Amino acid sequence: MNGTITSDLVYDYPSQSRQLLERFQNSGKHQILPLLKAPVPLNILIVGAGLGGLATAVALARRGHEVTVLEQAAVLGEVGAGIQIPPNSAKLLLSWGIGPFFEGRVVEPESMTFRRWEDGSAIGFTKLKPNFSETYGAPYFVIHRADFHDALCKLATQHGVKVITNSKVVEYDERLPLAKTQDGREFTADLIIAADGVKSVARPTVIGGTDIPASKTGFAAYRAVVETEKMKADPETSWLLEKPGINIWIGEGRHVMTYCIAGGKSFNMVLSHVDHSDPAAWKPENAVGDMRKHFESWDPKLFKVIDLITKTIKWPLLSGAHLPTWISKSQKLVILGDAAHAMVPYMSQGAAMAVEDGAALAEALSHISSKQQVPDALRVFEKERMKRSYGMQSASLVNGKLWHFPDGKEQQARDAGARAEVEGKYFVESTNQWSDPVTQLWTYGYDAEKELKKTKNTSKTENVLG
Known part of the structure; x- marks a missing residue:
């Protein structure tokens, strides 16, 4: 080999060093790859036209499957505020051709800074631009959820996906399979995919009759948007707009995450706090007050921005159970996204996991040579995606611990563990999971399609799927 490491070696052992090598070999600008048509086109029904459902629809339709999506809402759209699109999902989306629909809507933050709750001093720092794009092959984006959803709608339409609104599914017959709507319409397909969210109607059917719902975490989050024009006049708020960046104030039982969205026209805020109360008792009219x-004693500069918020939506933060299966007994109904692995937003990976799910499922189904092999493809999909998504679920819960320490020894140890990155010094590990080299590589260096292929090649169904 004359001292040269070739790119066609087969690496089949667990190693961070191997992953680092593959990262350098595969890094670079994103590419729009040619369509890889499935040898056996399927008639596929997706229930739920949220971010995960539409991403899955695009992933499947571009492979040549006939895809119909049922959505309960009368009009397609998303509520909420900002959302992050990290490189592990951005790389997939850009390769599918979403780029033109992102123009003027996404913001690429230069960095992520963790700040002390009381005075805003930096206690953690991750350089995002251009580092993440150069290393992982795609930028780290932030965007308004509605803009992200609209971009996916347009991309799905471009790929021939049919979306039917006013279609609330209330019942499944997984043996056929069949989905029945509230008004009595029935839809059949070769495969039904339920991307119907954390309160999934399909989940009880999939796991055998009794649901295993997501659990309360004892936290809730206020989501709000402030128009940047309101922040420009005051130097104590305008500094947040000078360079696009993600800023996170962390303290005992609470944190506030901020960044610009809508091409820089709006300022997104997520304010998380301990809350064990029943969401049914929440009064929207009291939300802002x-x-x-919750944050009146925090950094005065931060509170000035909070004081500009005139309306907010409060959400309970839930974490899904580790389910025994995502595939129904007939192997004709499968769940994905929040229906399968809801997670707290502390790694900003919930929607990204759903995008990865769609990519992996499309990849799995591209290796079958007959409809009878769909169950084999689903098992490969489930094996890989359970490992990945439940791992990310755990990483998110870890951040929920790290960020919310009260002042004291644990908080001091956490801050000390990220001090080198704040000071611009060399480091090999960090208590900031965005910077920690091992966690960062595992999170953002993951390629859902390639990892699915690896799982296929090492699974018991290898000979079946080819």
Whole structure:
């Protein structure tokens, strides 16, 4: 080999060093790859036209499958505020051709800074631009959820996906398979994919009759958007707009994450706090006042921005159970996204996991040579995606611990563990999971399609799927 490491070697052992080598070999600008048509086109029904459902629809339709999506809402759209699109999902989306629909809507933050709750001093720092794009092959984006959803809608339409609104599915017959709507319509397909969210109607059917719902975490989050024009006049708020960046204030039982969205026209805020109360008792008219009380003793510069919020939506934060299966007994109904692995947003990977799910499922189904092999493809999909998504679920819960320490020894140890990155010094590990080299590589260096192929090649169904 004359001292040269070739790119066609087969690496089949667990190693961070191997992953690092593959990362350098595969890094670079994103590419729009040619369509790889499935040898056996399927008639596929997806229930739920949220971010995960539409991403899955695009992933499947571009492979040549006939895809119909049922959505309960009368009009397609998303509620909420900002959302992050990290490189592990951005790389997939850009390769599918979403780029033109992102123009003028996404913001690429230069960095992520963790700040002390009381004065905003930096206690953690991750350089995002251009580092992540150069290393992982795609940028780290932030965007308004509605803009992300609209971009996926347009991309799905471009690929021939049919979306039927006013179609709330209330019942499944997984043996056929069949989905029945509230108004009595029935839809059949070769395969039904339920991307119907954390309160999934399909999940009880898939796991055998009794649901295993997501659990309350004892946290809730206020989501809000402030128009950047309101922040420009005051130097104590305008500094947040000078360079696009993600800033996160962390303290005991609470944190506030901020960044610009809508091409820089809006300022997104997520304010997380301990809350064990029943969401049914929450009063929307009290939300803004209650939110301010939670953070009135925090960094005065931050509170000035909080004080500009005039309306907010409060959400309970849930974490899904580790389910025994995502595939129904007939192997004709499968769940994915939040229906399968809801997670707290502390790694900003919930939607990214759903995008990865769609990519992996499309890849798995591209290796069958007959409809009878769909169950084999689903088992390969489930094996790989359970490992990945439940791992990310755990990483998110770890951040929920790290960020919310009260002042004291644990908080001091956490801050000390990220001090080198704040000071611009060399480091080999960090308590900031965005910077920690091992966690960062595992999170953002993951390629859902390639990892699915690896799982296929090492699974018991290898000979069946080819």
